[in-house]
Amino acid sequence: MNTNMAVCIAVIAKENYPLYIRSVPTQNELKFHYTVHTSLDVVEEKISAVGKALGDQRELYLGLLYPTEDYKMFRKLHNSFTDVMCNPFHNPGDTIQSKAFDGIVSGMMVQTA
């Protein structure tokens, strides 16, 4: 097992609903959903704090969002997400169903096999 790989990747809309969420060990899926959802607290906190302090110079990487003893959570995946958003057929706010995005996510994740 490679510990450096992601086990759950989620893209969250700014209204806080999941645009994309995928996790590797499927039996833990529910737990990941709870965790990702809760970590939005910290995301909101950090984003608002950054907004106040620096204005436009937002640091896109928000750091550790929700420390657990099992996994570490970070925000990554900006480039691929940008690609999805640049797709003229993608309606911002819809859930992401891009295969390319899925592939990149798979690459970042732990291989279950």
Next chain:
Amino acid sequence: MRKKIFFNNNIPLPPLELLHFFFFALFTSLYTSLAQQLPREPMEWRRTYGRAPKMILLEANFVQFKEELLPKEGNKALLTFPFLHIYWTDCCDTEMYKSSVKEDMMRWQNSLRTHGSSDWVIIVVETNDTKKKNKTNILPRSSIVDKIRSDFCNKQSDRCVVLSDPLKDSSRSQESWNSLLLKLRTLLLMSFTKNLGRFEDEMRTLREKRTQPGWSFCEYFMVQEELAFVFEMLQQFEDALVQYDELDALFTQYVLNFGAGDTANWLGSFCAPVRNWSGLLLRRPIDMEKRDSIQRGEASLLDLRSYLFSRQCTLLIFLQRPWEVTQRALELLHNCVQELRLLEVQVLEGALDCWVFLSCLEVLHRIEGCCDPAQLAANCSHTVGLWAYATDKLKSLGELCGLVSKNGPNSEDLNRTVDLLAGLGDERPETVNSLQSPYKKLKEALSSVEAFERHYLELSHAAMEMYQAIGRLRSARLVGKSLAEFYMRKGDPERAETFLQEALKSYVSEGWSLPVTHTRRQVAECQKLLSKTEDYLQTSALLAGDVNLTTDERKHFCQEILSFTGKSGDQSHKVTLSMGVFAQLTQLKFHPAAASVHSGAVLQVELTLRCLMPVSVRIQQLVASIHFEVDHGGTHGRSKGAQRRTHPGTVVFRQSNSSAGPPSSAGAGPSLELDEIQDRSPSDNSLNSTGVICKNTHLLMRRHDSNSPPDTPNCISPPTVGIKEGAQMLKVQDVTLEPGNNSITFTAPPGTYTLRQLCATVGEVQFILPHIYPSAQYEVYSQEPQLTVEPLSEPLLAGLPQKVKFTLLTGHYTVKKGDALQLSNTETMPILPSTSCTARISSPTSELVGESTLSIQSSEKVTSISLPPAPPYHTLEFQLEVLCIIPSGADRPANERLTNGEVRHRPRSYSHPDTPMTAIDQRMSIDCPWSIYSTLLALTFYIPFKTKHSLLSAGNRQYIQVCVQNVSDVNFALAEVKLTEKQHASLELQSLNTKTQQLLCCKHSVFCLWEVRWKDDLPSCLQCVFSANFSPLSQDISAYKPFHYQFQLERVTTLYSVKAEIFPPAGEQRCRSGVLCGLEVCITRLTEPAEGEIAEDSKTETDGPKTTKLMYEVADSSSNWAVCGKSSGMVLMPMTANATHKVQIEVMPLFAGHLPFPKIKVLKYLPHTAAVAIQPDPDSCVENDSLSLLDKTLDDQGDTASIRSRGSVHSVGSGDQQQKGVAMPRLEPFSPGQVFNHSHACQVLVLPATDDHIMEVNAT
């Protein structure tokens, strides 16, 4: 007296105990003040490796020199390192120096040299006392110092310092004291920097060896920690912390590498099973116990981590960064758990939970100990993580030890508890006496169910309150959910439900489907226990339709509902649930699509319901309630219904996913429903204003901050709106809804209705959709028959047979056999009989139903068209050929009455703005069998030609020219062009037209010419008729249609001939430019006065010879001539044939070449009338302006003539004009043909002037 002292750092650490201090009486006071004063002033510490310089205070410890204290080779101890060796002497006696002191110094220096130490200084103390004592053999003070310097300080004179009278309070002694201090500080720092640098280098070398076998982390740990101690001693906590952080990172990396398969031998000691889980200990600056175990290489992973963290914690608190402690603590605890897992260290189940719990509380206690409560409250965002973590761990401990179950712990649980408590060991001495300690708390919590509950609730509430205080509501709800699970285990669903609903609301509103499903299932469990039937059924329905659940689970919940509906309970009370949880209305379709049919036809409403249940459900009754729309009854709605929707007949309902997918629809709100409004004036239907209105503002403008959740089926409570009593309904009985889409068809009753609600009844349960939105409306209407006539092709051309289409919408009327349309015939537009005329009958959906031949019977006044039988609401179409006769112009038949008694309106021709063609409106009056009133229909025809005529004369000869212009878009052939005169038989019109047939292309003209010949007298007025046959070019000769054009010509006879001649100046052959020549104008009367003419003039003339006054005018519009003298004049002309009048005028040619003659105009001169009765009105003044102006050019005579010839304008000589006659003499032009100009278009050759330097070429 001499003493060798080495100078050391003052470190409050154990190794110092080994040293003992040795002081002489004199120096006791000196050392004390040295030790005190040395750290008083900071020194700038320049550091290696580009590190920023710092100001530091140096503290020192003085120890007596012993050779065995000098560091051996390879000794890494930095704390006990002698940094500076000082040799003190107060010797001032040369002898003494030579005999003993020097030797002693030599020995001292040698021993230093053998140990490689070069940091030394010799201090010579001078006192007056010593000087006084041995006056005799005293050398000058300088000499002893000089001697020492020359003996020892080879080139390093600063290594020998003089201190004079240190115990005296003189300025001199003070000065020397200060310089000594500075010197000591400098040397000490120099030595410190040098030795520290060496130490760091050695440490790095050691670190680089870490890949070699036999390298020990613990050994290295001790070395780097030594450095940390030194920094800490120097108050450089930041640097000290860096050392520990480096060690931390190094260790972490090893563990990670181990995980990746790269094992280091030394790591084995850390993989030993965990036997002690007593938690962090943060109350001591240095936990020597643990440090020792590390030094011995016996420490476990938790020991090492604990010790490392306790040191980091101490330093961070020194640095006043307590919040970093909490943050690091959380990371540490998580990290340790992960590392133990990674290293596969054997741990007793629950032991780590104990360790984490104790550690969390220990950190929190430590932080509480160094912060005031206000600070703590303000920074709970930093501590809340630890609180929540501790809560979590306590909960899992409780579950492990059987403290959460209803029955309490069993013996197995108790055994486990005992094992766990054993691993805690004894309580540490620091906290034994305090009332509350993490140790005591854990022991107590694990001791009984009640104590556990108390502690757990206390922690949970604390964590929740903190989360809420800092706005982390999701985290708070997650803790709440965990609490709810606890309550459920304790069998207290009531308390659990509040927390669950709270959490559920948050997941639903943010669209997290998996948590929604999970939480909802917990809610269902609660509700079942609490026997909240309606809520439970609602939740069950939601769960039954939840795709996140397995089919079996969904079936279970579906069965829960069905088994309830099967109960024959209280009949009066039916449970009402929201339709959305059960099935979704996805689409509504009208058949036919227009949603609007006439009464008698069938309008069907097809609903598509997506059933969310996992199994098929039998519904006793499905009802759609409808609402009657009062405002549009009757026939108006027909067009409205069609234009309102983009996809007529189908309403697609937007889906909001019940299993909480992305709430994009809920987030975005309903879409705008816009309608165009037009405000038209009631009188003439003209547009007053137009605009756009939003029809669903009540949905869009809802306050967003109000608490009501989006009205999706996610709403947790059942709908409050029931089905309205007494409303009209569409009903279907006994339907079985299969999972997925189901189609249900209703038949609509007549009227205009809006679908409002939907209700499905399953036993005792009703599923209600309180609002069908967007609203769907249908209409079953009744319509009057309608007859329209429209051209088959635009435009309709007059004069040719044209096809028109009759369309009859039968409406509610049934066309029976024998029904006929009666068309009143008109002369101007006869209906052409045709042999085969078929009528098509088509249904409302434009399908052809039948065809039949029409029989048309024409009588003198009426054309009767018998219609074939046709059912109501069908369309009947047929075509007829009509011909609109082109009005020829002059004749106006008297008004006549139509058969139905209506006054016949003569078709009026008018010019249409869109086309150059003249339009004629033809009205038709039709009597229809369904009405007692006649239907009036209008058709607009266009005349394809524009015709003009003109009279041309040459001397006495007269010619008539007719111009026919084709203004239509069709090409015509023109044949049999004729011109006839009606009144005068003697008159002969000889055609000069050679072609019998002419092509007349669109927008082109054809000119025809006739010469007028007469025998006796030429009548002054001619009534002419131009006639021709024409047909579109494509058709054969039989299709030729006649075209007539009537006109009248007046004053045809030539009265005068005008002849002009130009004579060169006397003696010249030719005219020359710039030289005057003579112009002779000769006006000759050609005919005897006609009667009309005499009558005209008789009013102005009295008796005597009959004369008339003429005005002539020589005008040269092209500036070729200069008229000298009078250019115009009046001529009195006798009214007899061949009367001649000559006028001589001088003119000068301005150019050379063939110049055209100047124009000569002859006008009628009407002298002012004596009898002026009426004041001239402004209109006539304007009218006459153009004529009374002398120099007004009257070139447009042709036009005037054509206007006059139509007989519409009688400008000249009519009594009317004369009556209004102005008081001034007037000029009037002659009609064309009345004056013949012989010299029209004549030219004369003009030679250039004699001076031929200027040559002008005038090309015309």
